[in-house]
Amino acid sequence: MKIKQKKMSTFARFSTMGIQMGVTIAFFSWLGTYLDEKYKTETPWWTIGLSLFGVTTALYIVIKEVVLMSKKNEEKKI
Secondary structure (H helix, E strand, O other): OHHHHHHHHHHHHHHHHHHHHHHHHHHHHHHHHHHHHHHOOOOOHHHHHHHHHHHHHHHHHHHHHHHHHHHHHHHHHO
16 A cells, blocks of 8 residues: 555656646746737747746756655665
8 A cells, every 4th residue: 555655646746747847838938928028029039038948947847856756765765
């Protein structure tokens, strides 16, 4: 029973990471669109730049979380 609960906990954690990535990317894309409309740019540089920044930030957060989970699993095995 304990193993099944641990797997569900890990699954839930990864599911929330996907949602968190989506929200982060969507927020920065929205912010870029808002700034492009506000400053009336011909090329959507704000949207492009902030969307890429959102993707980079989201990936950084996920990688950091996976490394942290891996370290916790290693500590439990010892």
